[in-house]
Amino acid sequence: MTIPLIVIAVVIAVTLFLSFITVQQGTVAVITVFGKYRRIMTAGLNFKIPFIETVFKRVSVQNRSVELEFQATTIDQANVYFKAMLLYAVFNPNEETIKNVAFKFVDDRSLMQALIRTIEGSIRGFVATKKQAEVLSLRNEIVQDVKEQIDNTLEGWGYHLIDLQLNDITFDDAIMKSMAQVVASNNLKAAAENEGQALLITKTKAAEAEGNAIKISAEAEKLAAQLRGQGVALFRQEVAKGMTEAAKEMQQANLDTSVILFSMWTEAIKQFSENGEGNVIFLDGSTENMQKTMQQMMAMNTLMAPKK
Numbered sequence: 001m002t003i004p005l006i007v008i009a010v011v012i013a014v015t016l017f018l019s020f021i022t023v024q025q026g027t028v029a030v031i032t033v034f035g036k037y038r039r040i041m042t043a044g045l046n047f048k049i050p051f052i053e054t055v056f057k058r059v060s061v062q063n064r065s066v067e068l069e070f071q072a073t074t075i076d077q078a079n080v081y082f083k084a085m086l087l088y089a090v091f092n093p094n095e096e097t098i099k100n101v102a103f104k105f106v107d108d109r110s111l112m113q114a115l116i117r118t119i120e121g122s123i124r125g126f127v128a129t130k131k132q133a134e135v136l137s138l139r140n141e142i143v144q145d146v147k148e149q150i151d152n153t154l155e156g157w158g159y160h161l162i163d164l165q166l167n168d169i170t171f172d173d174a175i176m177k178s179m180a181q182v183v184a185s186n187n188l189k190a191a192a193e194n195e196g197q198a199l200l201i202t203k204t205k206a207a208e209a210e211g212n213a214i215k216i217s218a219e220a221e222k223l224a225a226q227l228r229g230q231g232v233a234l235f236r237q238e239v240a241k242g243m244t245e246a247a248k249e250m251q252q253a254n255l256d257t258s259v260i261l262f263s264m265w266t267e268a269i270k271q272f273s274e275n276g277e278g279n280v281i282f283l284d285g286s287t288e289n290m291q292k293t294m295q296q297m298m299a300m301n302t303l304m305a306p307k308k
Contacts, residue, residue, distance in 0.1 A: 018050035023058070028093055030102040032056040040098050057102045061090045063162060068116055072124040078132035083168035086119060091160045100158035111157070118153060119164065122146045132171065139166050 022045055023029045029041040031053050038053060048055075068084040091097050105111040126145045127135060143164045154160055 015050050019047055021046050021048055021055065026060060026062040028059045028061060028098050030056045030059060030098060037099060037103070040095055042093070059090065059098055059101050061093050063087060063089045066112065066116065068120065070120045070123075072127040074127055074130055074132045074135060076131050079172050080127055080132070080135055081168075081170045082123065082166060084119075084123075085163075085165045085167055086115070086161070087163040087165075088115070088154070088159050088161050091155055091158055097158045100156070104157050114157075115154070115159070118150055119146060119161075122149045136169060139169070142166060 021029065021041065023041050023043050025043045027043065029046070031038045031041060031048060033049075033053055037056075041048070065085060065087045068082070068086060070082055072080045072082065074080060090101055105114070123142060123146060126142055130138060143166065146164055147161055150161060
């Protein structure tokens with residue numbers, strides 16, 4: 001093979017080699033012709049005109065993140081320090097969007113600087129309208145406000161904000177100490193209120209229990225008194241029945257019924273002596289007193305006897 005043929009073969013090989021380009025997944029290649037935008041190439045093996053078409057930039061359409069640290073000032077002049085994580089990506093892989101991403105900024109460093117400063121300015125503007133005591137409870141409101149303000153701006157650059165996480169919000173040491181003191185005092189106040197409520201509940205329950213106990217005791221005493229009364233009444237009824245039966249039997253036997261009263265009298269004296277527990281009982285045992293006592297008992301028996 002002659003030298004010219006070798007040169008031609010080499011040129012053809014180099015031309016074929018330069019005619020194909022591989023674009024990685026998640027990336028779009030921007031092609032220019034003599035410095036002017038021509039088209040985009042998507043992931044995979046692509047053909048380009050060698051020596052005429054040039055890869056100007058490879059644009060990643062994957063999600064990207066960056067950490068931010070900055071300071072803002074509230075309306076009551078308190079310094080607030082933020083640590084945040086920004087998640088963003090190319091708005092979509094359409095041609096116009098890719099053109100904006102490729103040509104809006106000189107390089108990625110300029111893009112990052114503009115993006116970070118825009119988000120910091122938006123958060124500073126929001127915090128400047130709030131008091132120090134409100135900031136900690138407004139995380140979601142801050143993020144929502146930032147998204148609403150910069151979405152249109154980012155879309156013009158070819159990007160959109162996926163998420164903004166405020167990982168840490170702190171204040172100056174003096175403010176942090178005063179906030180801790182406020183929290184501690186509120187906790188002590190809540191603890192005292194809870195203790196007072198617990199004591200009130202305990203005393204209320206104790207009073208209710210005592211009232212229920214008194215009520216139960218009163219009911220029991222009432223029932224016991226009723227039962228005692230019923231027992232006495234039954235006892236008297238049985239005594240009356242017994243005395244009636246004994247009187248009938250003695251009348252049938254032509255005996256004096258006053259013997260029953262005499263027997264009851266002597267039985268009562270016997271009970272006194274056996275169960276007196278040392279008490280002294282004076283009784284007049286004369287014949288006249290006994291006769292008088294018998295007459296009184298007979299008169300009582302006559303009154304207690306059922307009328308026919």
